[in-house]
Amino acid sequence: MPQEYDARVNLHLNVNNGLEQVAELVHTRLVESGWKDQVQLACRKAIVESGDKVPTVDELIATITPKARALVPDAVKRELYHEIELILLNLEKIGYAKSFEDV
Amino acid sequence: MAVRGCEHFQLFKESSSNMKTLRWLHAVFVVGSNFRYRQNKVINSFCHTCKNRGPYVHACLDCVYFGCHTHIREHNKEEIHNFSLELTYGQLHCTSCGDYVYDSALDKISSKNRMKCGTFKKRLFECISWSPSEEEKEMLSHRSKKMCITPESTIGLRGLINLGATCFMNSIVQALMHTPLLRDYFISKQHSCGAPSGSCLTCEISKLFQEFYNGNRIPLALNSLLHLIWTHATHLSGFKQQDAHEFLIATLNLLHQHCSATMAQPSHGHMNGKCSCIVHQIFTGSLQSDVVCQNCHGVSTTIDPSWDFSLDLGPETEGGRSPCSLVDCLERFTKAEYLGSNAKIMCETCESKQESTKQFKIKTLPIVISFHLKRFEHFKKAETKISTAISFPEMLDMSPFMSKRKKDTFFPSDYRYSLFAVINHTGNSLNQGHYTAFVRQQHNFWYECNDEVITRANLDEVLNSEGYILFYHKQILEYE
Numbered sequence: 001m002p003q004e005y006d007a008r009v010n011l012h013l014n015v016n017n018g019l020e021q022v023a024e025l026v027h028t029r030l031v032e033s034g035w036k037d038q039v040q041l042a043c044r045k046a047i048v049e050s051g052d053k054v055p056t057v058d059e060l061i062a063t064i065t066p067k068a069r070a071l072v073p074d075a076v077k078r079e080l081y082h083e084i085e086l087i088l089l090n091l092e093k094i095g096y097a098k099s100f101e102d103v
Numbered sequence: 104m105a106v107r108g109c110e111h112f113q114l115f116k117e118s119s120s121n122m123k124t125l126r127w128l129h130a131v132f133v134v135g136s137n138f139r140y141r142q143n144k145v146i147n148s149f150c151h152t153c154k155n156r157g158p159y160v161h162a163c164l165d166c167v168y169f170g171c172h173t174h175i176r177e178h179n180k181e182e183i184h185n186f187s188l189e190l191t192y193g194q195l196h197c198t199s200c201g202d203y204v205y206d207s208a209l210d211k212i213s214s215k216n217r218m219k220c221g222t223f224k225k226r227l228f229e230c231i232s233w234s235p236s237e238e239e240k241e242m243l244s245h246r247s248k249k250m251c252i253t254p255e256s257t258i259g260l261r262g263l264i265n266l267g268a269t270c271f272m273n274s275i276v277q278a279l280m281h282t283p284l285l286r287d288y289f290i291s292k293q294h295s296c297g298a299p300s301g302s303c304l305t306c307e308i309s310k311l312f313q314e315f316y317n318g319n320r321i322p323l324a325l326n327s328l329l330h331l332i333w334t335h336a337t338h339l340s341g342f343k344q345q346d347a348h349e350f351l352i353a354t355l356n357l358l359h360q361h362c363s364a365t366m367a368q369p370s371h372g373h374m375n376g377k378c379s380c381i382v383h384q385i386f387t388g389s390l391q392s393d394v395v396c397q398n399c400h401g402v403s404t405t406i407d408p409s410w411d412f413s414l415d416l417g418p419e420t421e422g423g424r425s426p427c428s429l430v431d432c433l434e435r436f437t438k439a440e441y442l443g444s445n446a447k448i449m450c451e452t453c454e455s456k457q458e459s460t461k462q463f464k465i466k467t468l469p470i471v472i473s474f475h476l477k478r479f480e481h482f483k484k485a486e487t488k489i490s491t492a493i494s495f496p497e498m499l500d501m502s503p504f505m506s507k508r509k510k511d512t513f514f515p516s517d518y519r520y521s522l523f524a525v526i527n528h529t530g531n532s533l534n535q536g537h538y539t540a541f542v543r544q545q546h547n548f549w550y551e552c553n554d555e556v557i558t559r560a561n562l563d564e565v566l567n568s569e570g571y572i573l574f575y576h577k578q579i580l581e582y583e
Contacts, residue, residue: 020135037579041517056202061159061172 022083029076039068109197109204111185116208121164125188126212128162133193134216148190150174161187161196250318252545259544261315262322262555269329270554271347274540275354276325277552278524278574279308280315281542282471288381290316294362304331304354305361322555332357344534347526348411348475348572355410358382386410388469391506395439396450398457403450406466411473412436416489429474429495429573437463437504464506470580472501472520474573479533486532495573497522497562520575528571541565 030036042064047055055063115121132148135141149156150171161175162168165184168175175187179198187196189203193213197204235243250258259281263273279285288294289312294305301307307328314323333340336353362380378387390409393402414432416425426432439462442448447456474495480487501518523543530536539553541560549560 020141041579058172058176058202 524574526572
């Protein structure tokens with residue numbers, strides 16, 4: 001296992017699907033806020049501008065990622081931050097009930 | 104993604120053990136079908152080189168190697184292992200092609216695994232689940248009639264009986280009934296008001312939408328709508344033929360008034376100067392007019408809301424060229440116009456009256472644009488009709504006509520519009536003749552609505568028709 005991941009964090013990721021939950025949350029928020037559509041448009045523009053040579057997915061990722069990151073709404077970042085904080089706080093408590101949602 | 108399929112994957116597919124590996128990897132690491140798999144996924148999906156959980160962890164299909172975006176590419180190159188599977192969305196990368204590849208076999212595997220998946224994951228299905236409320240469940244249990252929408256189904260098409268030169272109204276109503284956003288708004292019953300029946304136009308239109316989309320096929324008579332219009336817009340009353348465009352403007356105005364009067368106050372405010380009623384949300388854009396003083400070249404800008412674009416068709420100057428396409432008309436509309444030496448305008452910088460030019464630019468575009476081609480001309484009290492053929496496209500890109508922003512942002516706005524309704528006028532003058540409408544239904548089917556007769560039409564017929572009012576709908580809706 002990667003060293004950075006504390007055993008307890010792993011337990012959380014493991015038992016409660018914490019990682020999945022957070023990932024789903026972020027995914028939903030990004031769709032709702034219109035971020036996804038904006039990035040789609042940006043990709044479209046990048047492809048059109050590149051002319052005859054169609055860029056590969058990796059090239060697209062390289063050009064779009066920095067701009068797309070900057071575009072993530074602050075509200076989404078805040079919510080994600082809060083969510084992670086909640087998870088970590090709950091980890092500190094007790095031997096970790098099976099479901100942390102009702103803690 | 105390669106345009107044609109990947110030949111390397113075709114070879115790869117031939118071995119059943121290869122496919123078994125792929126299926127297993129997909130089930131465990133992409134979907135995580137059951138608890139044990141998910142456990143496995145959490146423990147194992149990290150980059151074997153840098154020990155990070157991302158970005159974009161891939162699994163090599165030839166050996167037990169997991170790697171993040173950079174390391175998997177290095178690994179595949181060094182070991183000459185051709186394929187890797189992306190673990191978030193389950194895309195397959197082929198090193199020989201240098202890109203992600205698509206294959207129907209992979210699609211089949213992923214849809215099968217997703218179906219077996221114990222927990223619901225949005226990113227894998229890309230749709231939002233709907234859990235009906237108690238009230239909705241109740242309503243569903245009462246409604247047992249099922250309707251299947253096929254390309255052949257005629258739901259949403261209703262003939263309208265001509266009540267004596269009311270084809271101007273019928274054709275506009277047909278166009279409104281097929282405005283996608285307006286339809287969604289009214290069918291989902293967003294409007295409710297306590298006004299007594301027969302006094303609110305919005306309620307009347309709401310009723311009409313219900314009638315249009317309930318699957319019935321008997322032609323409707325719009326007597327109550329006509330009555331409402333007569334009482335509220337007196338200039339349109341009487342049994343004479345009226346101008347369809349005037350009727351459209353009057354209807355939209357009334358809809359706005361009745362929306363504002365009956366909607367709950369808090370939800371109906373003015374958001375940055377834009378009214379929040381459905382009509383304004385859909386049909387209002389804004390025009391920027393720049394008046395440039397010819398003496399000091401100072402610009403004074405005013406911004407006005409606009410409902411529609413009325414486009415001139417006559418020759419620009421005596422004996423000049425007449426516009427022959429919608430784009431021509433729009434270019435002319437947004438061209439700088441010399442106001443002449445008789446119409447001097449007070450310039451604030453020069454502090455005197457100066458000759459100037461005026462130019463319209465489009466500041467914001469509405470979701471639905473209606474172009475009104477000015478086919479009727481009042482010339483020495485006599486009315487003439489300009490029957491010049493004006494070609495108009497199915498897809499229209501409005502970006503050239505927008506006012507330029509200071510900086511071109513990286514994330515562009517999209518100004519593509521598609522045609523969804525055309526109103527035509529046959530006959531020689533405003534007060535006679537006949538109106539018909541072409542409407543688009545189910546994305547790509549066209550129908551001609553001639554009062555109570557509705558016939559299927561094709562796109563060419565629509566694009567070759569004369570055109571009096573053209574309705575375009577925005578393709579990509581933005582968030583506010």
